[in-house]
Every structure is written in C-alpha cells, then in structure tokens.
Amino acid sequence: MSEDKTLLLVDGSSYLYRAYHALPDLRGPGGVPTGAVHGMVAMMKRLREQVPSGHAVCVFDAPGKTFRDEWYPQYKAHRAPMPDDLRKQIEPIHEVVKLLGWPVLMVPGIEADDAIGTLACIGAQSGHRVVVSTGDKDLAQLVNERVTLINTMSNETLDIEGVKAKFGVPPDRIIDYLTLIGDAVDNVPGVEKVGPKTAAKWIADHGSLDGVIAAAASIKGVAGENLRKALDWLPQGRRLITVVTDCDLADHVIGWPTLDALELKPVDNDGLLGFYERFGFKAFRKELEASLGRTSAAAGAPSVGAGAVAVPTDASVSRAASALTLPPLALAREYECITSRERLDAWLEVLRGAPLTAIDTETDSLDPMRARIVGISFATEPGRAAYVPLAHDYPGAPDQLPLDDVLALMKPWLEDAAAAKVGQNIKYDQHVFANHGIEVRGYTHDTLLQSYVLEAHLKHSLESLAERHLGRQGLSYEQVCGKGANQIPFSQVDVAQATTYSGEDSEMTLHVHQTLWPQIEAEPGLRGIYERIEMPVSTILERVERNGVLIDAALLATQSRELAERMLALEREAYELAGQPFNLGSPKQIGEILFGRLGLPVKKKTASGAPSTDEDVLQELAADYPLPAKLLEHRSLSKLKGTYTDKLPLMVNPSTGRVHTNYAQAVAVTGRLSSNDPNLQNIPIRTPEGRRVREAFIAPAGHKIISADYSQIELRIMAHISGDPGLTKAFAEGMDVHRATASEVFGIAPDTVTSEQRRYAKTINFGLIYGMGAFGLAQSLGIDQKAARNYIDRYFDRFAGVKRYMDETKARAAELGYVETLFGRRIYLPEIRGGNGPRRSGAERQAINAPMQGTAADLIKLAMIAVQGALDTEQRATRMVMQVHDELVLEVPEAELDWAKEAVPRLMAGVASFSVPLLAEVGVGMNWDEAH
Numbered sequence: 001m002s003e004d005k006t007l008l009l010v011d012g013s014s015y016l017y018r019a020y021h022a023l024p025d026l027r028g029p030g031g032v033p034t035g036a037v038h039g040m041v042a043m044m045k046r047l048r049e050q051v052p053s054g055h056a057v058c059v060f061d062a063p064g065k066t067f068r069d070e071w072y073p074q075y076k077a078h079r080a081p082m083p084d085d086l087r088k089q090i091e092p093i094h095e096v097v098k099l100l101g102w103p104v105l106m107v108p109g110i111e112a113d114d115a116i117g118t119l120a121c122i123g124a125q126s127g128h129r130v131v132v133s134t135g136d137k138d139l140a141q142l143v144n145e146r147v148t149l150i151n152t153m154s155n156e157t158l159d160i161e162g163v164k165a166k167f168g169v170p171p172d173r174i175i176d177y178l179t180l181i182g183d184a185v186d187n188v189p190g191v192e193k194v195g196p197k198t199a200a201k202w203i204a205d206h207g208s209l210d211g212v213i214a215a216a217a218s219i220k221g222v223a224g225e226n227l228r229k230a231l232d233w234l235p236q237g238r239r240l241i242t243v244v245t246d247c248d249l250a251d252h253v254i255g256w257p258t259l260d261a262l263e264l265k266p267v268d269n270d271g272l273l274g275f276y277e278r279f280g281f282k283a284f285r286k287e288l289e290a291s292l293g294r295t296s297a298a299a300g301a302p303s304v305g306a307g308a309v310a311v312p313t314d315a316s317v318s319r320a321a322s323a324l325t326l327p328p329l330a331l332a333r334e335y336e337c338i339t340s341r342e343r344l345d346a347w348l349e350v351l352r353g354a355p356l357t358a359i360d361t362e363t364d365s366l367d368p369m370r371a372r373i374v375g376i377s378f379a380t381e382p383g384r385a386a387y388v389p390l391a392h393d394y395p396g397a398p399d400q401l402p403l404d405d406v407l408a409l410m411k412p413w414l415e416d417a418a419a420a421k422v423g424q425n426i427k428y429d430q431h432v433f434a435n436h437g438i439e440v441r442g443y444t445h446d447t448l449l450q451s452y453v454l455e456a457h458l459k460h461s462l463e464s465l466a467e468r469h470l471g472r473q474g475l476s477y478e479q480v481c482g483k484g485a486n487q488i489p490f491s492q493v494d495v496a497q498a499t500t501y502s503g504e505d506s507e508m509t510l511h512v513h514q515t516l517w518p519q520i521e522a523e524p525g526l527r528g529i530y531e532r533i534e535m536p537v538s539t540i541l542e543r544v545e546r547n548g549v550l551i552d553a554a555l556l557a558t559q560s561r562e563l564a565e566r567m568l569a570l571e572r573e574a575y576e577l578a579g580q581p582f583n584l585g586s587p588k589q590i591g592e593i594l595f596g597r598l599g600l601p602v603k604k605k606t607a608s609g610a611p612s613t614d615e616d617v618l619q620e621l622a623a624d625y626p627l628p629a630k631l632l633e634h635r636s637l638s639k640l641k642g643t644y645t646d647k648l649p650l651m652v653n654p655s656t657g658r659v660h661t662n663y664a665q666a667v668a669v670t671g672r673l674s675s676n677d678p679n680l681q682n683i684p685i686r687t688p689e690g691r692r693v694r695e696a697f698i699a700p701a702g703h704k705i706i707s708a709d710y711s712q713i714e715l716r717i718m719a720h721i722s723g724d725p726g727l728t729k730a731f732a733e734g735m736d737v738h739r740a741t742a743s744e745v746f747g748i749a750p751d752t753v754t755s756e757q758r759r760y761a762k763t764i765n766f767g768l769i770y771g772m773g774a775f776g777l778a779q780s781l782g783i784d785q786k787a788a789r790n791y792i793d794r795y796f797d798r799f800a801g802v803k804r805y806m807d808e809t810k811a812r813a814a815e816l817g818y819v820e821t822l823f824g825r826r827i828y829l830p831e832i833r834g835g836n837g838p839r840r841s842g843a844e845r846q847a848i849n850a851p852m853q854g855t856a857a858d859l860i861k862l863a864m865i866a867v868q869g870a871l872d873t874e875q876r877a878t879r880m881v882m883q884v885h886d887e888l889v890l891e892v893p894e895a896e897l898d899w900a901k902e903a904v905p906r907l908m909a910g911v912a913s914f915s916v917p918l919l920a921e922v923g924v925g926m927n928w929d930e931a932h
Helices: 012-022 035-050 067-071 090-099 112-125 137-142 160-167 171-181 196-206 209-214 221-230 234-241 269-279 282-292 314-322 341-353 403-414 426-435 447-454 462-470 477-481 495-521 524-547 553-578 587-597 615-622 626-645 688-695 713-722 725-732 737-746 755-769 774-781 785-798 800-816 837-873 894-909
Strands: 006-011 055-059 129-133 147-151 156-158 334-337 357-363 373-381 384-389 421-423 443-446 662-664 674-676 703-710 818-820 826-828 879-884 887-893 920-925
Touching: 006 012, 006 035, 006 112, 012 035, 012 055, 012 090, 035 090, 055 112, 067 234, 090 269, 112 129, 112 137, 112 147, 137 147, 137 160, 137 171, 156 160, 160 171, 171 196, 171 209, 171 234, 196 209, 209 234, 269 282, 334 495, 341 373, 341 384, 341 403, 357 426, 357 495, 373 403, 373 495, 384 495, 421 426, 421 495, 426 443, 426 524, 443 447, 443 524, 447 462, 447 495, 447 524, 462 495, 477 495, 495 524, 524 662, 524 837, 524 879, 553 626, 553 688, 587 626, 615 626, 626 688, 703 837, 703 894, 713 725, 713 755, 713 800, 713 837, 725 737, 725 800, 737 755, 737 785, 755 774, 755 785, 755 837, 774 785, 785 800, 800 818, 800 837, 818 837, 826 837, 837 879, 837 887, 837 894, 887 894, 894 920
Parallel strands: 006 055, 006 129, 129 147, 334 384, 357 421, 421 443
Antiparallel strands: 147 156, 357 373, 373 384, 662 674, 703 887, 703 920, 818 826, 879 887
C-alpha cells in the first residue's frame, strides 16, 4: 500500500515520558531543561524516516480531567504528578513537533488513547493502513486487519497474530483480558491475584469476559473466590479499560470526519534552525545546516552568552541522542542452532574472517570459578547469530556435539589475539573458558565497560543497554529459566528457546557495541579511560581472582570461638544493665529496654513512629550510657563473626584451596572496584578483632605477603588539583601534612603542635575533602558548631587554594552536570541541578570529593597495570592476590622479596606525574596484618 494511504498515529504522551526518563539532565541557555525536547526531536525525525506515510498526527493528553474521572474518581489517583522539569518542556515539544511537519492534536476532556482510537477507526473505514506508534498495551484492543501497533522502543510490531502471541488472546478479547488483570498504572483494579496467564486461560476456556462471569460459580480455588468478589466491579473496570472510538473531533480536526487536515507537512527548516539556536541544540543545528548547504555564521562560537548556565556539548548531545536512536523495524532475527560438525566448521570459517565477533557462554553456575559450559553463542552482525548447545540434558533433548570436541575446534580461534572479540562482562566468560583450559585472547571490547565509561551512573546490564540505546527487548533469564524455587538450570532449558536467548545476547551485544563505541571514540578522555585503564584492568582482575588468596581456616575457627565467648559475656553484661534478659538482635526489644524500661532519651524515630535503635542513635547514646555501648560492641562482633570468621572457611574453593573474591568493575561511579563473595574490602581495621581477621590471610610456604599502599593519596591529589601553595609545599618537602596543617590552623610552629592538635588537623584535612561542613566536623571532633566553623574558616584562610577549588568545582559541576578525574573519567551528579535542597547539597559534597576519589581509583588501576606488566615482562613468580582501596597485596617468593620491595612502590609512584610526589609504602609479613 502506498505511503499516502498510510495513517501514522503517534502516542505523543508516551513518547515524551520516554524521552524525559531516557536522557540525562540536559540544559539549554539560561539553564532551561531540554532533555525531553531533544529526545522528542530524535524520535520524531527517525520515526518519519522509518514509517513513510501521507497522513499522520502526534496526539498528546490535554491537561485537566477526562470523562473517566467522572466515572471513577480514583482513576489514575496513584500517578505521580508530572515532574516540573518535564512540564516546562511541554510547550517547546509541541512547537518542535509542528516544525518537524507533524500535525499535533490535544482534545480537552478525552485521553490521547481515545483520540487515537477514534482516528484509527475513521482511518480504517476510509481505506487507510493505520499504524499506531505506542508502548501502551491498552491500545492492542484497536488491532485488526487494517490497524497495527509498532513499539519503536522494543522493535516490536503487533498485528493480529502478534497480539495473540504476546498476550495469549486475540485483539477483540484484549479488553476482557485487561479487565481481569487490571491496570495498576491507571489505578483500575482487576481480579485480585489474577495475572496474565490465568486471565488468558479463563478467556480461552469460557470465550469472553461475559463467559467467565457466567462461569464464576464453578471456578475453583483462591482465584475463583477473588473473581466472585469482583463481579460487581468488573463492568465498571471494563468501561474504564475500553478505548472510546467514536469521539467527536469536529472542533479539533478541520473537515472532520475526513483526514485531509492530517497530511504530513514538509519540515519548516528556517523555523527549526531558529528553534535549535534558541535551545542550544548545536549538533542538530549543524546537521540541518549541512543538509541545506548552509554554513553557520556562529560556527565554532558558543551559542549562549555570558551568564548562561549550560549548553550540552556536541558529544554529550550525541550520546543523549543515541539513547533514543530507534533500530530498523525490519532487523532480521536469525538464530541458528548448530548440532552438526559441518555447520560448526562453516561458522568457524565465518568467525575467522570477521572483523569483530561477539561471543557469549551459557553455564551451569554464576560462580565464575566453578561454572561449566552448557552452550556457546556467537554473532558477527546484529540480528544474526548461532548457538552451539553442548550440555542440555533434559529428557528428549536433541543430540548435541561433544563439548570437548567443540572446544578443541574453537580453541585456536579463541586463543588467537588477532581475532577481535567483544562481549558483555568479558571477565566472566574468560573465567568460564579458563575452567576448560582455554585462555581467551583478542578481547578488544566489553559493552559493560563501554557503558560504565560513558554513563557510570546508569545500569549496565545488557537488558538495560539494549532497551536504552537500541530500543530493543530480548528474552530475560527469568523468562527462560523461571525464578525462585521454580527456577531450572540452563541445562534444562529447551534447546530452541536457548538458541533464541543466547543468540540474542550475542548479536545484541554486537549491536550495542556499534552504538556505544563511536561515542567513546569521539571523546579522547573517555577513550583513554576505556583503552588505557578499564579494558587492561579487566584482564588483570580475572588473573587476580583466579590467583585467589590463601587463608588459615584453623585460625579463623579459633577466632570464631573467642568471638562467641566475648559475645556471651557481652550478653550477660547487657542483661545486668537492662535488669532482665532480652534479644540483643531485636530492635523492638532493644527499644523497649532503652526507651521504655530505662527511659533513655529518644533521638529519632523510624517511619512507623517507633524510636530508632540504629547505629547512629546507639553511638550518640553510648557517649552517656553504658548499655548502648555494649550493644554496639555486640553488633560489631556478631557481624565480624557471621561475615568473616564463620563464613570465609566455607568459601574456600575445594579445587584450589583458596578464597576467590569477585571484583565488580562497573559499580562505583567514581571508578573504584567493589569486592564481593567475599567482600575483602570491608574487613574492619580499627578494632583489634577486625585486624586479627587479616592475620588469617597468609602466605604459602617459601613466600611472604607484601602490602603496597599509596600514602595519603587523596590529600596529595587535592594538593595537585587545587595548586594550593601550603599543601603543595608540605608534600614536596616531605613534611607531616597533618602537623603542617595544624601549624597553619592554630598559628604555631610545627614542632610545638600537640597530638590533640594534629588529630584535629587530620580530621579537618580528610573531612573537607569529603565536603564536610561545620555540623559534621563538630560531630567528628566532639565540639560545638561555632568552634568547628572557626576551624574551617581558619583553614580556608591559610589554604585559600583549597577553598577556590571547592567553589569552582561546585559551580562547574552545576553547569555541566558532572565532574572529571585528572585522567578524564566522567562522574555524573544527577541531583546537582535537579535535586531538592538536601540532595543538591549531597551532590555538591560529592562534586568536591569525586574528582579526588576517582583519580585515586584511576591511579590504583594504573598501578595494577604497571605492576602486572613488570611481573609478566620479567617473568616473575610473584602474584597479585588482592586489591583493597589504595592498596595492592602480593604473594612473593622469598627469592623475589628484595626485587618486590623496591620495584612495586617505584612502579606505583611512577604511573603519573603530579606537582607533588606520589608515595607508595610497602610492608612485608607472613600474613596480611603483619604486612599492612
């Protein structure tokens, strides 16, 4: 059918919400929010290219109540009000959609869905092919031979068969289906505890909602009881769910009921250029000027004058646009299941000639050190992939190629460094292949890390990336394997479904890479972080994790017994202070004892109104009362026992005799690594009991443990970033920086500084780099706020460069929405412009500290690369076994001890050149505590 007989109806309200939530907080001249406007431009331009049509309209909800509110006052009662920043963008969105050639329709008193339903009905009756672009499942009730839904965000097309496949009912039963399950978004109740599967089954069994209602008395179980309770409501629910298709649009569509007024118009290029100039859309403006053969008179000049808050850079606009770049609607989805040697050989030939291949493993475990392969998939282009099932063992599973034979055939390609590969979280797959004796080489890209470098504050799962950057949705793990107690291992998944699931993972990874990599390439700072730091560190972390660390299980068992004895003694002491026994693990009972029986002052309350017994409250009370102090000590020992002394021996890998943590690389927005299963970074070191746990991390016979730790790294970074002469001089001359600070703050000679004054200065030094104010400093030092304010004022008088850095950093962060490390890592602060008072203040504190913490994270990663590089180059037997904050822990043969003590700190200090010297200090011992 020709494009002039196609009517394209766009659900503008769903589009603008999608645009608002998908993009970062972009700002135009004067600080006006522009993210949703930018997203609408990107989506509407692309949709016009994808779905050629002669007639079209973008339909928005009009403000105010509709007839459904009169029918049911609670309709949409739970919906949050439109965010203020989005509300400010509604008029510009309507304006730019019109400039792009789209008719715009808003009808007071009816919802956009009803206007779309009416237009779809008229269009179909007049012989048009009707395409509705929406993500709203309610509009599936409109689908028929002439009406199709497309969801450009998920690359989904719903015709009659598509609706049946998705919902389990045909389009003419969608109203019945939705009435039974309800609509939580619109606050339309359904039948309690009746979900999609039950609703579809009932309709299949009884033909319709009316049939279900007629059979209600015979439907058994809890669902039947709930159905009978809802019988009086269901007619009203159906009325609310039903899209009205006969609205009178005569006052809003010229010539109604003909569609002549809805012709898609040419783009108003001059109007668009002015709009782009007004809102600071430099990238869109340049693109349009280039297409028109014009050159901007202001090319290269800032598009806003002095005093403007922020204009997104071309690069940030490009990244934002990619979040809403729509995929081709006709993207192929061809997933081949390989069960013959002939087809495997053919695909291996394809892989050997491919410039880049995405690869993914399906396994029997999430533990990377123990996982075994169930199947392997690979893709060399989006939309096309292959899956090799290898260990599916359910009854009736098809014959599969032998695992060992397949791995032997694939090993040369997998270990070929010249065969470029991409994956999502490649470290896991490297472990999996290593479990089978294969050291994968040639990983040049990791989409997890690409996302982390570009947008560390967002989610980085493949599911999130595909939806955010491609508008695609694939099968989820839960859809394939189930969840909870009913979850099956992947080896039990039907091979055909596993082929689709794993094939999607591979080809979507490649598709995501094709979207993210050009954005990283375009920005040298981000490319440096990705290529020089994150990708090399990923490979090193896999080696560190496989190395593991040796622990003394017998020593931990002894510590557990001693902790248990001390906890019992504390319980007895607590009972005596309370005057009765009680459960020290029960907040309710603790509250009754502290605030009821003993009458201690209530410091704060929980959300339910009960007096809080959290750690902050107990810390405050412990200053004046003995029982809270006992409770805190008991909690500390209980956590230490449960998390470490009891648990660590159970986590020893039986194959290696060691504990293997996992270092999550894409979690902390500052770039710091996160250790888990077990968490080796949070072992407390301020208590003797915590330090003793480190004694259990030991060196094997003939080896020593070396701990190499950057000294006062964040203060050194502060001195370099701020350029403050006082701090710079203290470090350059090797002075005790806290003593030097105390000398300045208290106005005394360095050699007369007391230990108490030095403690104050140390608290000020570290507190201020974390954005601490007078209130926080007063609490830390146990002084009043006025005295704390005086200390801060005196500090800033003496170290004016630090104050200047803080003020400039907060202002720049508010302007850009992010801060950067010295190496170019970008740390976004969403709340610094859009948050409320407390959240904005928190973001400002983070803005001060994040460049230092992030730079420190970059430095320790560069140190890992430098140290591991030296170990490999010199073929040393020394192994890196842990990374903890600013510290590297190594297991060193005694023959290499002298080399390690000299080389490791030298390599760490040499990874960057600052205005103050970097210093790494080394300790040596038979265990981690001795070395540290």
